[in-house]
Amino acid sequence: MKRRDIMRLAAFAAVLAATTALLPGKDAIAQDKKWRIGFSQATTIEPWRAQFNKDIIAEAAKHPEVELIITDGEDKTEKQVADVENLIRQEVNALLISPKESAGLTGVVQQAIDAKIPVFVLDRNVETDQYTQFVGGDNKLIGRAAGEYAVELLGGKGKAHGNVVEIWGGMGTQPAHDRHDGFHEFTDKEPGIKNLLDQQSGDWKQDQAYNIMATALRNNEKIDLVYGHNDPMAYGAYLAAKDAGREKDIKFIGIDALPGEGVTWVNNGELTATFLYATPGAEGLRQAIKFLNGEKVEKTVTLDTMKVTKENAGQIMKEKGL
Amino acid sequence: MTFLRLLSQTKLYWGLIAIFLIGVLSSPVTSSGRNIFLSSGNLLDVLRQVSTTGLVATGMTAVILTGGIDLSVGSMMAICSVICAMLLTVPGETPAVFLGFPAVGLASLLIGAVAVRFIFINIEKTRSGVANIRDVQLDRMRGTLLPAVGGVILCALVLSFLLPQVQTKFGVLGVLLVAPAVGLLFGAINGVIIVVGRLQPFIVTLAMMVTALGIARLTAGQNNAVLPVYTGSNATADFDVLRQLVFGIVPMPGIFFIAAIILYSVVLRFTPFGRYVYAIGGNEEAARLSGINAGRVKIVTYAISGLLAGVAAVLYVAQYRQGKPDAGAGLELDAIAAVVIGGTSLMGGRGSLAGTFCGVLIFGLLSNILQLHNINSNLQLVLKGVIIIGTVLVQERNAFDVLAHLRLTSRRPAQRETAAEERPSRETLSLTVGGKEE
DSSP states (O other): OHHHHHHHHHHHHHHHHHHHHHSOOSOOSOTTOSEEEEEEESOSSSHHHHHHHHHHHHHHHTOTTEEEEEEEOTTOHHHHHHHHHHHHHTTOSEEEEEOSOHHHHHHHHHHHHHTTOOEEEESSOOSOSOSSEEEEEOHHHHHHHHHHHHHHHTTSTTTOEEEEEEEESOTTOHHHHHHHHHHHHHHTTOTEEEEOOSSEEOTTOHHHHHHHHHHHHHHOSOOOEEEESSHHHHHHHHHHHHHTTOGGGOEEEEEEOOIIIIIHHHHTTSSSEEEEOOOSHHHHHHHHHHHHTTOOOOSEEEEOOOEEOHHHHHHHHHHTTO | OHHHHHHHHTGGGHHHHHHHHHHHHHOOBOTTOOBTTTSHHHHHHHHHHHHHHHHHHHHHHHHHHTTOOOTTHHHHHHHHHHHHHHHHHSTTSSHHHHHHHHHHHHHHHHHHHHHHHHHHHHHHHHHHOOSOOOOHHHHHIIIIIHHHHHHHHHHHHHHHHHHHHTTSHHHHHHHHHHHHHHHHHHHHHHHHHHHHTTOOHHHHHHHHHHHHHHHHHHHHTTSOEEOOGGGTOHHHHHHGGGTSEETTTEEHHHHHHHHHHHHHHHHHHHSHHHHHHHHHHHOHHHHHHTTOOHHHHHHHHHHHHHHHHHHHHHHHHHHHSEEOTTTTTTHHHHHHHHHHHTTOOTTSSOOOHHHHHHHHHHHHHHHHHHHHTTOOHHHHHHHHHHHHHHHHHHHHOOHHHHHHHTTSSSSOOOOOOOOGGGSOOHHHHSOOTTOOOO
């Protein structure tokens, strides 16, 4: 009995010593860094979020005086709230947060503001306006750009005619509604443009978009243009058309322009065009550093979009290191 | 060697002490030289963060002690959170009402039935001097009819008070009772199906997990029910009490968690019901033969598990200002892990709530430490898994066992210790028929 206890005690001591030794030392705060900036990301599973993180890390590498701490909320409100609490305890100089959702994260953002930490909200807003700055894209603006280009592809203003298939993102989501509304501001003015589908949602997913398109191809002799609310859905529609042998006479437009997805597909000639939904990571970090260095920053920064076609796709991939 | 003996008796707490020590020793310090891990704010953050999982793990412990398992806690929490938030935001206009108030009625029925039965039996016992009343007629009449009537009246009262009053303090209080009632109802349904259908708890609660999630989504419709906290509604302002710190120090959810642990510990340790729970987990057949109504005990443990999931849901809504169908996703696994880390056997019959308390805290502190060190979140998951196995290994086995298994020593593996201190003694298990107390 005694001997066993001693062994157990020894095992315990060993485990304790090993783990303590493995963890980074007491002095976790690097001395040569002037600023510690915390960034709370909602999730890292989605490609757009992964690109978001890549962009912010690449930007941080350009600023040797900054130590960037990235947390991952694992797509759970409670985890992200815990992450932000943790960053507050670590007394970061500035907090960047891309909330999973508005309501659930507002309380903890308020807590950071009360702790005198400047807060930069990225991509999705919270329900308070006491933050330092909001940085994000404008989906309506991107939808407009896509709509304008679609009209151009179908024959130009006043003369455009053709059958359009629109594949929605999630039905209940604001981004999908914005991307739809912006697009239709242009296409609805054209009497020659006919919308074939009524609010078919692919839930942002490639496989669901494939099925919607396969059905549309069976039901319609003539489809001229497909507008997917994101690139994977536009690509799914392209694959369906390809399997039906009709991809040559259809134009495909997507949104997001991630280097590994949309830009690559445009470069391969699979999609006609995609429009950039810029990740606010790099800009948010630049703004935070500007603020910490004592400069004035705007309350809201809206990121611009960019049309990606065969002409500039190769260039963008080079820039992003693909 | 008394020190060592003491240590071996408190092996439950070893993991907790170890994790805590690691936290203290390796914690980064702030620029002003304070130890971040030890700062009261950080430790109270941890307490707040674990309270939801903790409440659910508390209910789960008793279920696992009877040899069962409850996979539906996460979904039950989701549906309770949706109902709670909807009642607070759009009183009287939502599907939540249709599900919520009947649930209150049924839950009050259940509670009423148990309470009235208990009272009558005790009255009969004292009046007749007979310790063992088994008058089926009496049971049937007074044990179900009265509470049924009482439950309906109570439900009607609750309804008539609540609907017009949701903007008042009293109305909010009523709404807060709805979510635990819904949880209790779902938990009781679990228990009844398991006992009456004589099915595996695993499959029944798995089915309930899916079903309840579906109901939660149907109830919520397209959008999450978000509390209009920032529009200055009175109801939600009163509701905020559940989010704030008590005496400016302890977060309210933590108080709920600790209270649940203490109350349920007392019940498990000092009441016949508690002894039955252990007895059933140890050997259900033997428990049955010694006159324990195993079915009823099991139903009660599942019902309480649901009730605590409902309480957790209320706290969730208070903290995150919304109820939504994906609240509590993956919660069942966290809770089961915490219970097992706390030394409770999945076979049933062995374990304790004190252990679960430690297990929950180990989990929370571990996440906190890894996050304080800003370890890559994917690596964090790996480390969590490894450390959980390590903790359980150290608590359950000693080096000799492991070495013997690996044929590195000639010593035979030690006999598995029966954790005597976690089990009711033999005397308490020799139950007389009908549960007469010694």
